[in-house]
Amino acid sequence: MDRTVAARVVELRKVYGSGDAEVAALDGVSVDFYAGEFTAVMGPSGSGKSTLMHCMAGLDAPSSGQVYLGDVELSALKDKELTRLRRDKIGFVFQSYNLVPTLTAQENVELPLSIAGRKPDKSWFDQVIETVGLGPRLHHRPNELSGGQQQRVAAARALMSQPDIVFADEPTGNLDSTSSAEVLGLLRKNVDDHAQTIVMVTHDPVAAAYTDRVIFLADGKAVRELREPTAELILEELRVLTAAAVAGTAAEG
């Protein structure tokens, strides 16, 4: 299949602690993430999925291996360049929304652009706001919005600057199923309509079923992947992985 690679990790290792206490959160992961795709990263707790995302987003530095965003190799970048990269090329959606409480919904959406000192493109702004369905609530502060609304603001913020890639870390972790569906639908729609690249870490098979491709991590390694996933298929994979993990632990003990 002929796809453009939006991001790529090569032999990525991330080790915490040293000596006996050494724990490898990532133990040689190599994965390509394709442009215009919605990819989910899944795995049991401790499989390294969050660490992978943090390393890819330039929030955490890997112990060895490379991370490429487009053609740029992240380990070569200084803090200043990483900051600019995050500002201009990356969008974030966090589990706990992480909106700035002093800013209105609109200001939060525009935040990465205004930090860079740029004006949002009017028609794109309207389009995003419409997709997100926040029109009447634009001038409210985060504490006046429900969790689902806050997360939609966060999603709009991530999409506003049309970044090369959006990272979503358990975006539905704090939401009920209706709000989750709204937020996921919104992300899906952006991938379909605007070929936005999105990488989402989740442990929820229902959420992962919205994506094009699911990558499974276990023990710091990429072990399988699924295309065109459904919730049932994912659940099945997870069951196998978890069983293996339990067996592994039992064998060690």
Place this chain on the structure above:
Amino acid sequence: MWRVTWRNLLARKLRLILSATAIVLGVAFVSGSFIFTDAMGSAFNGIIEGGTADVEVAPKGATDFESQQDFRTIPASVAQELEQLPEAESVHPFNQVLTLYVIGQDGKVVGGNGPPGLGVTDVETRSVTGDPIVEYVDGEHPVGTDQVALDVDTAEKGGYELGDTVEFVSPSDPPKIEAELVGLVEFGNGSLAGATLSLFDSASMQELFFDGRNAYSGISLSAADGVSQTELRDAAAPLLEGDVIARTGDAVTETGEEGLEEILGFLNTFLLVFAAVAMVVGTYLIINTFSILVAQRSRELALLRAMGASRRQVNRSVLAEAFVVSLVGSTLGLAVGYLLALGLRALFGLFGLDLSDAEFPIALRTVIVSYVVGVVVTMIAAYLPARRAARIPPVAAMRDDVALPESSLRRRLLAGIVMIAGGIGLMVAGFAGEGRTGLLLIGVGMLSILIGVSLMSPVIGRPLVRGLGAVYHRIFGMVGALAAQNALRNPRRTAATASALMIGLTLVALMSILGRSASASTDKAIESTLTSQFIVSNLVGSPFSTSIAEQIREVDGIETVAQVRQAFAEVDGSGEPVVSADPQDLTAALQLPLAAGVFSQLEPGTIFVNQPTAESEGYQIGDTVKVKLQGATVPLEISGIFPVGAALPADYLVTHDTLTQGGLTPLDSLLFVVKEDSADTEDLRAGVDEITKDLPTVTLKDPAQFAEEQRGQIDFFLNMIYVLLGLAVVIAVLGIVNTLALSVIERTREIGLLRAVGLSRRQLRRMVRLESVIVAVLGAVLGVVMGVAFGVALQRAIADQGVDVLSIPWLQLAVFVVVAAFVGVLAAVLPARRAARLDVLRAISTE
């Protein structure tokens, strides 16, 4: 519960250290004041004790600690009779002057302005402590008028060694003398606190300073073995006549120490006023810190409540924390206070008070007061946050975001208005009242208004913060807008932080307005009242020989030289400065339109008072006031009332005769020189300058220079007050640091997010800095506005006491605000660095 308290203390070391800093500085000021005045007290007590013999015979009031130079004497025959007493082991008649100033090798007066220049007969007397009053460490006793012995410190400061010729400004004729340094002595008790000591032999003292009369200023008696002070005094008393009395050494030291206590008490109160200001500012810092700590811990406190801790327990755990902090703070404060006392020593050294040899004891009283002040203030300040903590409902533990119950802004507004109204009432009452009570009322009123304003400041400061925010947004974009929003999100916190700075700046602005107004008023008074062309004036507190006036009169073209003398007297029981002058000369030199009476009615036995004094005391022409000079009290009839004029530096005016009757040596403080119409001003200046140029204690000025000198004195005093207020400002700045640091901790997650979405470290630091500047500028603007309001009110209130011109130094006030903005930048350095160093990943996942 105690364990929780203790753990909290340890876990929040940094924040608590910051709030303890406020206590440390406040307590340091209190303890420093006490330590310093104690040190001064012990130094002067040492001088009094070390300079007093078993029994002292002298004219009443002539040789007390606070006596001014007295020219009354005891005939030599009395000394001879006393020598016959079997009770006296030795009898040492002596002469003394207080205004014999040593001129150093550099041509300047040794010790600067202020401390007395003692000239005493070289005698070998023992003091009450049993030690000799002076001890020779080098050289020999002086013999004849051309030999002198100096104390070691003075010789060293003046740059003199044995064999050198020492120059003096003499209170007598001629006004300048010189003598060879033949001996070096040490004062029995060590330090002379900056005073200089010059010793001549007995005959030379009389010849140089007492017109050669064979008579003495006083006679020191040492008791024979087994004879008590009282026995010796009783034996000596029958031999004395007139106003000459004998007193025991103990009685003399006791009177001296009483006089000293009064001066020290005044000084201590003066310093403690600034300590109180520092404490009030510190209180804001403590309240704010504990409020923020409680807010940050509200979830944890709710959890404690949910697990069954009572309100009381929560309240107490916060107060217990405060108690421990206050103990630590007070202890450190005591230690810093010692350093501060050394700082005060340097500050007062500028006035010539040399305490470099003095001990700085920490009295038990100082320790107790320090702890009481530190603990009480902290507990009061922590009470409000503690009560609020106890009101957190247990269910809050389950919620995500806990909002602390806070008093409504409307209630604060109302309370603020009440405080301001009450404060204005107190100030009005204070202006109507008198003396200390009046001042106290004014002070408490001002404090009340300031607290009222700080209560209201979350509301009244908002437009200012918004305005700054708009400017920020325009200049700094989103970063500026975020900074302004951050300052607005906790209006109470921002306001309390700014209020601490406001109080300091209010006082600074107030003092600068009063100082400038006083200068302007003095200028005006000098310009409008002075008709003389020249003024010869002295360094503060060092009057000069009358022979200078005599010599100036000899200069061609001089019409009048009006001599003005200064003295301290008790007028109807309260200590007041009094001036004396010849009425005719005075009318030639000054234009003083009298409110009542005519100048010719100023004659021996009468007194003039100035208008505000007459009004406040209810004096009228014909009334009699009791004036006590040195020993004796005389009734004087009020024969005139003069307007306030800076050219006459006192509330009371008498004739020279009245002062000499009281026993005071005639010494001039000011000369107003009037020329003949035809005389050339520059020739005259040269002529007079010839007389004064070699005398460093005496300077020749024209009215403009005279005005400048007066301004200089006001500025000197102002600068000293700025230094003392500086500490309050420092505490306020620490408050800003504290609030910002706590806010950064509180907003960790948000900062992490901003960094994650692309805010650079530099932008983050700028954001913190800009917020800090907002707080500082808010405090400065409020402070300057309040300072102007108080300044205008106070100037109006004392307009009739000579400060009748209102002058507001706008430029200076603007500079204060700009400086405050810079201070804001400085205060943000550490918190901003801390924020910038936060690990993005960890920050974003903090609770």
